[in-house]
Amino acid sequence: MTPTISRRSLLSGGAAALALGALTGCSQNNDGAGSSGASTAPAAKPVILVTSFGTSYNSTRHVTIGAIEDAIREKYGRDYDVRRAFTSQIIIDKLKERDGIEIDNVEEALDRAKADGVETVIVQPTHLMAGLEYMDIKDELDKRSDDFKQVALGEPLLASDADYQAVAEAIAEQRANLDDGACAFVLMGHGTTADSNADYATMQRTFDALGKKQFFVGTVEAEPTCEDVIAGVQAAGYAKAVLSPFMVVAGDHATNDMADTSDPDSWASKFTAAGIETTCLLEGLGQYSGIDDIYVDHVAAAIESL
Numbered sequence: 001m002t003p004t005i006s007r008r009s010l011l012s013g014g015a016a017a018l019a020l021g022a023l024t025g026c027s028q029n030n031d032g033a034g035s036s037g038a039s040t041a042p043a044a045k046p047v048i049l050v051t052s053f054g055t056s057y058n059s060t061r062h063v064t065i066g067a068i069e070d071a072i073r074e075k076y077g078r079d080y081d082v083r084r085a086f087t088s089q090i091i092i093d094k095l096k097e098r099d100g101i102e103i104d105n106v107e108e109a110l111d112r113a114k115a116d117g118v119e120t121v122i123v124q125p126t127h128l129m130a131g132l133e134y135m136d137i138k139d140e141l142d143k144r145s146d147d148f149k150q151v152a153l154g155e156p157l158l159a160s161d162a163d164y165q166a167v168a169e170a171i172a173e174q175r176a177n178l179d180d181g182a183c184a185f186v187l188m189g190h191g192t193t194a195d196s197n198a199d200y201a202t203m204q205r206t207f208d209a210l211g212k213k214q215f216f217v218g219t220v221e222a223e224p225t226c227e228d229v230i231a232g233v234q235a236a237g238y239a240k241a242v243l244s245p246f247m248v249v250a251g252d253h254a255t256n257d258m259a260d261t262s263d264p265d266s267w268a269s270k271f272t273a274a275g276i277e278t279t280c281l282l283e284g285l286g287q288y289s290g291i292d293d294i295y296v297d298h299v300a301a302a303i304e305s306l
Contacts, residue, residue: 168291191219
């Protein structure tokens with residue numbers, strides 16, 4: 001039987017290129033503390049491998065990455081073994097050395113699935129966009145497709161116009177209690193030198209088209225820059241802003257590049273220096289149920305593609 005790999009996930013662009021990685025099954029807790037990585041699932045049970053960049057910030061890992069995994073597990077846990085995957089080897093190594101948490105990389109996770117006798121593997125990345133790192137995962141699956149009867153790659157968070165709209169609405173819902181008409185809501189994305197960086201502009205246009213012009217999207221490492229966003233906020237007449245990461249987790253970038261008021265180069269410091277009253281929310285997108293639901297829908301589409 002020829003393995004099948006979903007190709008629809010290649011239609012959208014954009015995430016930073018990063019190292020590949022993965023973690024195993026749902027029989028352990030979300031952080032995998034003290035785990036050897038071995039799966040206890042029945043050998044023939046199909047696997048949903050949820051792949052995330054990962055984070056060394058223990059406090060955010062469970063409520064963001066763990067929440068996405070739990071949402072997928074709630075719907076599919078009866079029929080699938082839902083396993084975790086990280087794509088940053090640096091984070092994998094750090095967690096092992098610091099906390100004794102062992103996490104497979106992608107190659108190791110697929111080796112483990114093969115050894116377990118798994119015939120069907122659904123890989124669902126938690127990446128925002130189908131950028132360089134997402135394509136790295138696809139390339140790895142292409143190399144390993146002969147190891148399984150069926151393989152499907154789920155779409156990233158932003159893969160269609162409907163996804164952009166759903167993300168905008170989910171974020172707006174989370175900010176409704178703070179939306180007094182006088183506050184700008186700034187989303188700090190990572191950014192990339194790849195063409196997929198244009199997805200941030202698409203996200204901005206989606207907010208605007210939905211009449212949510214109080215939302216502003218920028219990036220740490222590309223464009224729009226922090227200065228671009230500040231100029232936009234000021235031009236719109238806002239004197240106060242709430243900053244939050246446009247990332248699955250509120251990790252290093254959110255804590256340091258965004259919220260560190262002791263660093264004059266942080267976004268919080270730059271907004272304050274521009275005369276804008278600034279508040280930072282250390283909340284990753286994975287904490288929002290509306291975002292988690294989109295990933296669940298993408299798993300459903302991947303399964304249907306088999």
